[in-house]
Amino acid sequence: MSNSSIIYWFRNDLRIHDNPALKKALSKGSPVIPVFIADDIWFESSHQELNFPRTGRLRKQFLAESLADLKKTLDEYGSTLYIFKGDTAAILRKLFRNTGSSKIVAQREIASEETTIESRISQNIPLELHWGSMLYQPDQVDFPVEKSPFYYTKFKNKVLNQPFIPLPHDTPEESELRRLSKMSLPSGLTELDLNEWMKPDKTGVFKGGESSALERMREYIKSGGAAHYADTRNQFEGINFSSFLAPWLANGALSPRLLYEHLHKEKEKHPEYSESFNTLTEQLIWRDNFRFLFLRYGNKFFATNGLRKPPHAMYNDHEAFEMWKTGKTGHPIIDALMHELTKTGFMSNRGRMLVSFYLAKELKVNWQWGAAWFESLLIDYDVYSNYGNWAYQSGRGTDSRVNRKFNLETQTKKFDPHGSFIQKWK
Numbered sequence: 001m002s003n004s005s006i007i008y009w010f011r012n013d014l015r016i017h018d019n020p021a022l023k024k025a026l027s028k029g030s031p032v033i034p035v036f037i038a039d040d041i042w043f044e045s046s047h048q049e050l051n052f053p054r055t056g057r058l059r060k061q062f063l064a065e066s067l068a069d070l071k072k073t074l075d076e077y078g079s080t081l082y083i084f085k086g087d088t089a090a091i092l093r094k095l096f097r098n099t100g101s102s103k104i105v106a107q108r109e110i111a112s113e114e115t116t117i118e119s120r121i122s123q124n125i126p127l128e129l130h131w132g133s134m135l136y137q138p139d140q141v142d143f144p145v146e147k148s149p150f151y152y153t154k155f156k157n158k159v160l161n162q163p164f165i166p167l168p169h170d171t172p173e174e175s176e177l178r179r180l181s182k183m184s185l186p187s188g189l190t191e192l193d194l195n196e197w198m199k200p201d202k203t204g205v206f207k208g209g210e211s212s213a214l215e216r217m218r219e220y221i222k223s224g225g226a227a228h229y230a231d232t233r234n235q236f237e238g239i240n241f242s243s244f245l246a247p248w249l250a251n252g253a254l255s256p257r258l259l260y261e262h263l264h265k266e267k268e269k270h271p272e273y274s275e276s277f278n279t280l281t282e283q284l285i286w287r288d289n290f291r292f293l294f295l296r297y298g299n300k301f302f303a304t305n306g307l308r309k310p311p312h313a314m315y316n317d318h319e320a321f322e323m324w325k326t327g328k329t330g331h332p333i334i335d336a337l338m339h340e341l342t343k344t345g346f347m348s349n350r351g352r353m354l355v356s357f358y359l360a361k362e363l364k365v366n367w368q369w370g371a372a373w374f375e376s377l378l379i380d381y382d383v384y385s386n387y388g389n390w391a392y393q394s395g396r397g398t399d400s401r402v403n404r405k406f407n408l409e410t411q412t413k414k415f416d417p418h419g420s421f422i423q424k425w426k
């Protein structure tokens, strides 16, 4: 046991429950100082040619709520959450020196921006990283990442055949949480005031934070929503047609393994609804699938051609992009969906499939611009799921039918038969 402290760097793991990296940090017997840093790059302009920020207002607010909730929990344990904005590596270096800490511990990430920051830190500071955002972690499965299947169905079959069930087992004990501690702020560093990001005129429907995540998960299962998921998941409207848990899963306020455990238990109680519980679990496997694909293909997900030879050319057509972005295409369903996104920071999965298909395959506009707009607005923005799905829908990812198309009229009749969704968001 050492007396020097450890810095715990919260990233997309804004929770206490089932948090493998936090559990490891706390198990070492040292005082642990919890820190979060909103990196400057998150607030840059999205793309050289696009004039909107990478992190839009609703995303900022959801993040602020998530951090406020975590801070409240940590305060209850006699500690707090130190929240900064700036250059992550530089801030962590300064904190490390000032606190005389022995190491920094954090959750491992995969995309290049995140791993570049990790490399900068680890150049001169011991940085210990642990997997924590997936159901099936790369160090647990019995196949190497480079052999991870390209197509989803093969990946799903492979992970479902693993000789373990991905249950949560990394929640820190009460006594361990008492090791969370405080520090005196070094000069030259200013904490971020979360109130700056909290807007009273919020139109988004979700509140960030672990407490709301757990509440929503229990409520969704209790109300029978999860039991009927297979029948309702393609709808556009309502509060229980899908779980709406993505925003909390994305910033780690909810562990996918905890959700899995709850669904698993419910399935044992109600085997008659197995299809729904299995289908919902499979969505979490999609989520893992994109993370494994990022491990295998890395920056190809950010390249113009994505992972494969593209089915057709695309254009940097500002006018068409603006029409799509602002919901002025003249297609009622596309326009309604885009208005919903701007107002709430959320859109159903079916909706996302339609608008991404329309931008990339009908308007033939640069799919990366669409992904950038989603990045700015979606409160559940997750680099792996966003770029993975955009590549898929634009025929540049892992869809086996790269020329797949949707008929917007048929889709509207099927999923908005009474036109109520279009009416609501027109």
Ligand SMILES: Cc1cc2nc3c(=O)[nH]c(=O)nc-3n(C[C@H](O)[C@H](O)[C@H](O)COP(=O)(O)OP(=O)(O)OC[C@H]3O[C@@H](n4cnc5c(N)ncnc54)[C@H](O)[C@@H]3O)c2cc1C
Residues within 6 Å of the ligand: 233, 242, 243, 244, 245, 246, 247, 249, 250, 280, 283, 284, 286, 287, 290, 347, 348, 349, 350, 352, 353, 356, 374, 378, 380, 381, 382, 383, 385, 386, 387, 389, 390, 393
């Ligand atoms: C173009 C496009 C962009 C997308 N961008 C994102 C994104 O940035 N962040 C994000 O979390 N999801 C993204 N998705 C996936 C999906 O649309 C959302 O996860 C889902 O709509 C969120 O609603 P829910 O929580 O009710 O999902 P549910 O249907 O209840 O599913 C449960 C969970 O499974 C995961 N999931 C579901 N579908 C997918 C999928 N296709 N890919 C990966 N994970 C999935 C999510 O974590 C979700 O919360 C995108 C889909 C498309 C087509």
